[in-house]
Amino acid sequence: MKPNHLFAGVAILFLTQAIHAQAPPFSMRVQILNRVETPASGGTIAMPAEGIGIPLNASLTLTSTNTATNTVVTLNGVTFSGSADFTATPTANWPLSLTVASPAAGVGLQYTPSISRSQTARVVFDYTVTVNLPAGPTSTTGTLTLNLSGTAPEFVYTYTPLPGGNSTLLNNGDTIRFPATELFDTTTTLIVLANRGSGQGVVNSITYTGAPEFSLAGLPFPPALVEAGGQLRFQVQFYPENLPVVTGSVRVEMGGNRTLNFSVTGRGLGAEYTYEVIQKGTTAPLPAGGLLTMADAAVNEKSQAVIRVRNVGNYEGEISAIRVTGTSFTLSETPFTPAAILAGAALTFTVNFSPTKPGKELGKLRIGDDSFDLEATGLGTALTYSYSSAGTTFQLQSGNSVVFAPVAVGRSSTVRVSINNTGTAAAAVNSISATGPTSTTFTLSGVPATPANIDAGASIGFNVTFAPTTLGAISGTVRMDNQTFTLTGIGTAPNALPSYTFQGSSGNVDPLQQPAVGLTLAADYPLDLNGTLTLAFSSDVFSNDPSVQFATGGRSVPFTIPANTRQAVFANRATQMRLQSGTVAGTIVLTPGFVTSGGIDVTPANPAALTLTMPQQAPVLLSVVLASKTSTTITLQISGYATSRSITQMDFQFTPTAGETLSTTRVAINAESSFNAWYQSTASQAFGSNFTVTVPFTLQGDINKVSTVADTVQSIAVTLTNRIGNSASRTINLR
Numbered sequence: 001m002k003p004n005h006l007f008a009g010v011a012i013l014f015l016t017q018a019i020h021a022q023a024p025p026f027s028m029r030v031q032i033l034n035r036v037e038t039p040a041s042g043g044t045i046a047m048p049a050e051g052i053g054i055p056l057n058a059s060l061t062l063t064s065t066n067t068a069t070n071t072v073v074t075l076n077g078v079t080f081s082g083s084a085d086f087t088a089t090p091t092a093n094w095p096l097s098l099t100v101a102s103p104a105a106g107v108g109l110q111y112t113p114s115i116s117r118s119q120t121a122r123v124v125f126d127y128t129v130t131v132n133l134p135a136g137p138t139s140t141t142g143t144l145t146l147n148l149s150g151t152a153p154e155f156v157y158t159y160t161p162l163p164g165g166n167s168t169l170l171n172n173g174d175t176i177r178f179p180a181t182e183l184f185d186t187t188t189t190l191i192v193l194a195n196r197g198s199g200q201g202v203v204n205s206i207t208y209t210g211a212p213e214f215s216l217a218g219l220p221f222p223p224a225l226v227e228a229g230g231q232l233r234f235q236v237q238f239y240p241e242n243l244p245v246v247t248g249s250v251r252v253e254m255g256g257n258r259t260l261n262f263s264v265t266g267r268g269l270g271a272e273y274t275y276e277v278i279q280k281g282t283t284a285p286l287p288a289g290g291l292l293t294m295a296d297a298a299v300n301e302k303s304q305a306v307i308r309v310r311n312v313g314n315y316e317g318e319i320s321a322i323r324v325t326g327t328s329f330t331l332s333e334t335p336f337t338p339a340a341i342l343a344g345a346a347l348t349f350t351v352n353f354s355p356t357k358p359g360k361e362l363g364k365l366r367i368g369d370d371s372f373d374l375e376a377t378g379l380g381t382a383l384t385y386s387y388s389s390a391g392t393t394f395q396l397q398s399g400n401s402v403v404f405a406p407v408a409v410g411r412s413s414t415v416r417v418s419i420n421n422t423g424t425a426a427a428a429v430n431s432i433s434a435t436g437p438t439s440t441t442f443t444l445s446g447v448p449a450t451p452a453n454i455d456a457g458a459s460i461g462f463n464v465t466f467a468p469t470t471l472g473a474i475s476g477t478v479r480m481d482n483q484t485f486t487l488t489g490i491g492t493a494p495n496a497l498p499s500y501t502f503q504g505s506s507g508n509v510d511p512l513q514q515p516a517v518g519l520t521l522a523a524d525y526p527l528d529l530n531g532t533l534t535l536a537f538s539s540d541v542f543s544n545d546p547s548v549q550f551a552t553g554g555r556s557v558p559f560t561i562p563a564n565t566r567q568a569v570f571a572n573r574a575t576q577m578r579l580q581s582g583t584v585a586g587t588i589v590l591t592p593g594f595v596t597s598g599g600i601d602v603t604p605a606n607p608a609a610l611t612l613t614m615p616q617q618a619p620v621l622l623s624v625v626l627a628s629k630t631s632t633t634i635t636l637q638i639s640g641y642a643t644s645r646s647i648t649q650m651d652f653q654f655t656p657t658a659g660e661t662l663s664t665t666r667v668a669i670n671a672e673s674s675f676n677a678w679y680q681s682t683a684s685q686a687f688g689s690n691f692t693v694t695v696p697f698t699l700q701g702d703i704n705k706v707s708t709v710a711d712t713v714q715s716i717a718v719t720l721t722n723r724i725g726n727s728a729s730r731t732i733n734l735r
Contacts, residue, residue: 024144025065025073025129030109032058044147047086047111048199050256052152058109060088060146062125064098073098074128075105076141082121085113086148109148116154116197122147151199153228157260162188162235170262178238178266182315186239187266188217193232193252201226202255206234210248213240214264240268243313271317271341273370278306286372292365294353294376302354303376309348309367311341319347319368326363328355329374358382358423381423383454385483387464388416396485402478404466404489409600410526412467413489414445419461419480421454428453429481432462436476440467442487444478468492469598497594497602498523502610504576509612511583511620511643511689514551517610518576519568519592521561528597529561531568535579538587540616541645543679545584545688550577561594568592583641583688585616616644618725624718624732627694631708634734635696638718641689646722647675650695653717657735659705660712669695711735 023041030037030045039045049056064073075096080088090096091106098105113119125144130137157170161179170176170191181187195201203224208216217235226232236250245267252260275286279295286292286307295303311317319339324331334349341347355361355378363374385396389405396402407413421427430451436442447462454460468474468491476487499522505515519533535555537548550557557577559568570577581588590610593603619642627637638650650669656662671693678684678691699709706712713734720727 024127024142026125026127026144027063027065028144028146029061029063030058030146031061032056039146041144042147044149045109047109047148047150049111049113049150049152050202051254051258052113052116052154052197054152054256054258055110055112056150058111060107060109062098062105062107062144064100064103066098066103066129067100068131069100070132072130072132074130076126076128078107079124079126080121081124082148083119083150085119085150086111086121088123111148111150113150113152116152116199118198119150120148121150151228152197153195153199153201153226153255154197155201155226155254155258155260156194156196158192158194160190160192162190165189167192170260172260173262175263175265176236178264180267180269180314181238181240183240183242183268183270186237188238189236189264191234191236191250193226193260195226195228195230198228200228203232204253204255205251206253207251208236208248209251210264211246213246213266213268214238214248216250236264238264238266240266243268243270243272270313270315271311271343272313273317273341273368274310274312275367275370275372276308276310278308279304283308288370289372291373291375292351294351294374296377296379297353297355298379299355299358302352304353305351307349307351307365307367308346309341310346311343313343315343317341317343321366321368322349323366324351324363324374325366326361326374328353328361328376328378329363329365330354355379358425360422377424379424381421381425381427381456383427383429383483384420384422385480385485386418386420388418389413393418401486401488402464404487406490406492407466407468408492409468409471409494409596409598411495412465414463414465416461417464417478418459419454420459421456424456426453426455429460432478432480434464434476434478434487436487437474438469441469441474442466442476442478469596471600494527494596494600494602495525497521497604498525500592500608502590505612506610507613508615509581509588511581511614511617511641513581514578515581515612516576516578517590519559521566524564524566525561526563527602528563529602530595530597531559531561532593533557533559533568533577534591534593536589536591537582538589540585540587540614541643541689543584543645543685543688545582545586546686547580547688548582548584548586548588550579552577559592581612581614583643583690584645585614585643585689588612588614614643616724617642619647619720619722619727621718621720621727621730624716624730626732626734629710629734631710632700633696633698634710634713634716635694636716636718636732637692637694638720639690639692640720640727641691642675642720642722643689644722644724645679645684645689646672647691647720648672648723649721650693651719651721652695652697653719653729654713655715655717657706657712657714660703662712663701667697 028039047056066073075094077094087110089108096105123146128139128141130139158167159170160167178187205222206219215237217237219234247265249263276283277286294305297303321337322334330352332350335347353376358378358380359382360377365372386393387402404413428451432447434442434444443465445463448460452460466489471491474489478485503518509515549555559570561568595601621640623639625637627635650671652667654665715731715733717729717731719729
């Protein structure tokens with residue numbers, strides 16, 4: 001047991017020494033609005049109030065730093081010294097024991113300043129620390145100290161007229177009276193918010209409501225902070241545009257829901273004018289910027305109006321100038337300017353209207369800074385001319401033109417020409433006509449019967465249609481009595497030609513034929529077309545055939561396609577044209593060309609063509625005739641053609657007369673060189689591939705029943721051959 005007592009004694013000694021050596025076993029946390037501080041014992045907390053009488057609350061949390069479960073910290077009480085504007089209120093009844101499980105206690109702090117000077121206070125907390133030891137509890141006492149420093153702003157308000165005015169104290173609800181200010185001039189008053197307190201002040205907003213003649217200037221961005229001893233300045237400006245008294249209100253909102261409200265009032269100083277018009281013994285008010293309608297006057301006569309200007313303001317004024325504009329308006333009896341007008345006085349002058357033409361006329365009257373519209377009507381007749389195109393109306397003066405939008409050939413554009421009587425009496429139009437390069441270029445429609453009467457303020461109209469037949473600029477005229485205007489338009493390229501097709505023969509054609517071809521557009525075309533169908537021949541054997549041509553002769557033929565139709569029409573109203581195919585192998589190409597009746601070529605850049613083909617063939621025999629016959633000779637004349645312009649062999653088959661015998665019944669002649677010589681000759685070119693050849697035969701031998709050797713032959717069959725094939729056989733009977 002003895003060693004245990006020794007151990008306990010050592011422990012007691014250690015704990016006792018630790019308690020006497022440590023600082024107060026607390027941490028402090030102070031929260032003021034959004035600000036949090038953790039002061040040590042003896043530290044100071046600043047408490048800035050928003051203003052005198054406005055409380056600032058803070059919360060203080062005391063937390064025991066003891067972590068020993070056998071130790072209890074007890075808050076015994078709080079003592080307070082310093083300014084009575086501070087208070088400290090525990091949130092629970094003391095004495096209050098703090099353990100490891102419940103280590104914190106709260107204290108409410110409040111500062112409600114009664115003055116704006118800086119104030120201080122001290123809060124002292126008494127506490128006891130009790131350690132429960134095996135030998136018994138041991139207690140130690142101590143204090144915890146927190147210093148408080150309080151501040152508050154205090155504003156004083158003054159206003160000073162600028163420049164060089166005296167500063168005057170401004171109280172809530174006061175009215176600042178601005179001096180009478182000349183119109184369109186500015187008077188300024190300086191407002192000063194001076195913080196004579198010990199704390200920072202806040203100005204949340206400065207606003208103005210009321211007459212627009214007052215405005216605020218030099219405002220800071222809100223919220224504005226005003227340090228102790230500092231100032232916030234802004235201006236109230238007065239800019240009168242009229243004479244009457246006007247008012248407004250200024251509101252300054254500060255921290256702590258404090259406000260400063262004051263009113264402003266002022267009036268303008270200057271001249272103010274009213275106007276009157278006197279016509280035919282009657283006086284009427286004339287508002288500034290208004291309309292003065294003067295009495296009508298006949299052309300070259302006059303009407304008048306007297307203008308009276310009164311100064312109804314509170315100060316002498318000056319009229320800088322009196323002027324009038326407008327062709328028929330003049331002034332008389334005007335005072336010299338600048339003209340002074342005392343308050344309550346007046347001056348007069350006269351406006352004259354002397355029209356030189358009928359109709360309404362406008363002008364402007366200017367008196368000082370004020371202007372008035374003038375309107376009067378000249379009595380008489382007057383015609384004006386205009387035209388409308390694409391929704392827009394254009395006036396026509398002498399030398400003007402009626403301009404048409406560009407129009408494609410084949411189409412048209414129409415404008416509406418109007419004749420307006422802007423006078424005050426009826427007028428008459430006796431003739432209306434139009435001319436152009438052709439009778440259809442510019443045409444009229446809807447023309448009223450002439451003579452046409454036009455009442456005052458009324459109008460008549462008619463249509464002019466432009467239908468070009470040629471490209472480029474085109475001019476004409478339109479005439480209305482003695483008024484003539486140029487008509488101008490531009491003809492542009494007509495619509496593209498529709499596609500077209502050929503009718504009739506196509507593909508391969510036989511020699512010595514007359515195939516027929518026609519031409520049809522895929523769609524109606526709005527213009528008359530004059531066309532030419534051109535034939536081109538391309539020989540396959542290097543030799544032209546002049547017989548390849550149209551049936552009417554030549555290698556081109558005209559045709560027409562009437563407007564809004566499709567079919568090509570040739571001579572004699574035929575819808576097809578025949579051509580001769582000839583006898584030479586090759587290609588026949590038919591290509592059309594198209595021109596409008598106005599001479600515009602509308603042929604496609606790559607016109608479609610019709611191709612007819614004459615192939616190379618075996619020779620063709622057209623005839624075999626007996627050219628001559630004697631007792632011993634037979635001469636044949638053979639005609640035919642070979643599209644390849646070549647014949648290599650001629651075959652003759654002899655048939656004997658009945659009762660007679662022929663030792664030779666077949667004769668083959670190599671004719672290539674002879675035919676080549678013919679086809680290569682200049683003489684053959686005119687005949688295509690046609691030929692006529694004479695072949696003589698001499699006969700010898702015995703006879704039985706006939707009279708001569710030549711009579712032993714009953715018939716001869718002829719066949720021609722070239723490299724392509726054999727001709728059909730043709731037989732000639734000799735008996």
